Amino acid sequence: MQNAASTTLPPTGSGTPGDRAFFGHPRALATLFFTEMWERFSYYGMRALLILFMTSAAAEGGLGFDNAKAGAIYGLYTAGVYLFALPGGWLADRLFGQQRAVLYGGVLIACGHFTLAVPGLFTFYAGLVLIVLGTGLLKPNISTIVGQLYSATDERRDAGFSIFYMGINIGGFLAPLVCGYLGEEIDWHLGFVAAGVGMILGLVQYVAGLKHLGRAGIMIPSGFEPAAENRRRQQIYRRLAGGLVAMAGLAGLLAAGWLPLTVVELANATLIIIAGFAIACFAYMFAAGGLDTGEKQRLGAIALLFVFSWIFWSGFEQGGSSFNLFARDLTDRVILGWEFPASWFQFVNSAFVILLVPVFAALWLRLGKRQPAVPVKFALGLLLLGAGFAVLTVGANIAAEGTKVGLGWLVVVYLLHTCGELCLSPVGLSTVSRLAPARFTGQMMGLWFLSISLGNLTAGQLAGKTETLSMAQIFFWVFVVSSAAGITIALFQRPIRRLMTVDP
Numbered sequence: 001m002q003n004a005a006s007t008t009l010p011p012t013g014s015g016t017p018g019d020r021a022f023f024g025h026p027r028a029l030a031t032l033f034f035t036e037m038w039e040r041f042s043y044y045g046m047r048a049l050l051i052l053f054m055t056s057a058a059a060e061g062g063l064g065f066d067n068a069k070a071g072a073i074y075g076l077y078t079a080g081v082y083l084f085a086l087p088g089g090w091l092a093d094r095l096f097g098q099q100r101a102v103l104y105g106g107v108l109i110a111c112g113h114f115t116l117a118v119p120g121l122f123t124f125y126a127g128l129v130l131i132v133l134g135t136g137l138l139k140p141n142i143s144t145i146v147g148q149l150y151s152a153t154d155e156r157r158d159a160g161f162s163i164f165y166m167g168i169n170i171g172g173f174l175a176p177l178v179c180g181y182l183g184e185e186i187d188w189h190l191g192f193v194a195a196g197v198g199m200i201l202g203l204v205q206y207v208a209g210l211k212h213l214g215r216a217g218i219m220i221p222s223g224f225e226p227a228a229e230n231r232r233r234q235q236i237y238r239r240l241a242g243g244l245v246a247m248a249g250l251a252g253l254l255a256a257g258w259l260p261l262t263v264v265e266l267a268n269a270t271l272i273i274i275a276g277f278a279i280a281c282f283a284y285m286f287a288a289g290g291l292d293t294g295e296k297q298r299l300g301a302i303a304l305l306f307v308f309s310w311i312f313w314s315g316f317e318q319g320g321s322s323f324n325l326f327a328r329d330l331t332d333r334v335i336l337g338w339e340f341p342a343s344w345f346q347f348v349n350s351a352f353v354i355l356l357v358p359v360f361a362a363l364w365l366r367l368g369k370r371q372p373a374v375p376v377k378f379a380l381g382l383l384l385l386g387a388g389f390a391v392l393t394v395g396a397n398i399a400a401e402g403t404k405v406g407l408g409w410l411v412v413v414y415l416l417h418t419c420g421e422l423c424l425s426p427v428g429l430s431t432v433s434r435l436a437p438a439r440f441t442g443q444m445m446g447l448w449f450l451s452i453s454l455g456n457l458t459a460g461q462l463a464g465k466t467e468t469l470s471m472a473q474i475f476f477w478v479f480v481v482s483s484a485a486g487i488t489i490a491l492f493q494r495p496i497r498r499l500m501t502v503d504p
Helices: 028-055 067-083 085-116 121-148 157-186 188-213 226-256 263-288 293-320 322-330 342-370 374-400 407-435 438-467 471-491 493-499
Strands: none
Touching: 028 067, 028 085, 028 121, 028 157, 028 188, 028 293, 028 322, 028 342, 067 085, 067 121, 067 263, 067 293, 067 438, 085 121, 085 188, 085 226, 085 438, 121 157, 121 407, 121 438, 157 188, 157 342, 157 407, 263 293, 263 438, 293 322, 293 342, 293 374, 293 407, 293 438, 293 471, 293 493, 322 342, 322 374, 322 407, 322 438, 322 471, 342 407, 374 407, 374 471, 374 493, 407 438, 438 471, 471 493
16 A cells, blocks of 8 residues: 555646746745755754754853764754654655645754753754754655646756755855854854754744745545544554654653763664664665666665765764864854854855856756766765875874864865865766655655765764774774775776666
């Protein structure tokens, strides 16, 4: 009966080639662009403060955690944001569609930020959980709707995702400047309030622009009789309630100290669980998903790209953890006698994205069918990531001698990483939306975000090791692994392309 379950409608109306109302793309892309912009404002605003808030002394308004504990919590939180994209996609496919999932997710995110604004450990953890649940609903489903605006052969698709990615980074550019300043210079909790206000603005914009989405993200009737449909929905609600109760129970046991498990150990166990779950999901779709040979081939390509995506985000997502600590402790941040907040470095990546997205989007469009294949773009992304860590390894060694490094070191690293991100991230989203089996579209997008979840968790764990290993040592090994991964996918790009039978 799985195939009879509700799903979302294929692209119609606004996804036609003649619809070019938003910079040559469908008008609906504008609504999704600005919704994602404000959601990312809220996310990156809080993310810029998170590890700094946790590691600051209680006398300074922080939580006073050591780096290992703060890194583990940071990793668990950011991993959870993407981990819950999988059930978020599943619920949208089977219960209320992508359009409603985005709305419900935004409401939960706003509630989470305002909860963080209330001082206290309970509200701190509760706020993080609400943001995780809300982002799990919003993040995969808004990307799925973007994919539904284009046909599988529309050459605007990669460029459209790049433009959508610019919305992410406009929010990411503004957030550290606003939330970072309010949090570091005035009060940490005021920074969290500003993040919540950003999400409210995003919700208002989304509701006002729903009419432009048309049928994209709307569910197809399941085909069940009304009584059977009610039973199906009740079963889903029971599973959802059971999962939430189990989560609350686990959180309560940990908070009460009744489980002999430290936060660091929990992070290690979570990494193994998520990786095992991802393997099980791919195995289930291969063995029992009812896929034909072509669909299995494309699923195999997604599985391979999944691994390389994990490696990429393990390095890239240190921007919010170990890079923040590097900026605070080892970087000279004084300009004209004023030391600016360490969190302000978080806007550099987004600033480069805003400047470079039009360049990359125009390049892909101009090259058309002559543009590099998806595996080659992934290889470029990983090699550029490795180059950034090579630069930072040198900078960390200089700082270890007692002299803080200049601003330019992190700026160059962010430039290299941004170019790598633009080669890999929007292309990855576009590829999954194109290759995923039709009836697993939402779930496959959620599964893809598991690679980012694993990367975030790994990044947090690496940041937590800065009290036992030098930053230079950590950065060097990330350089080695990411560069080796880039070379590997470049060498095997032809067989991967053969699996991607709908790829140009």
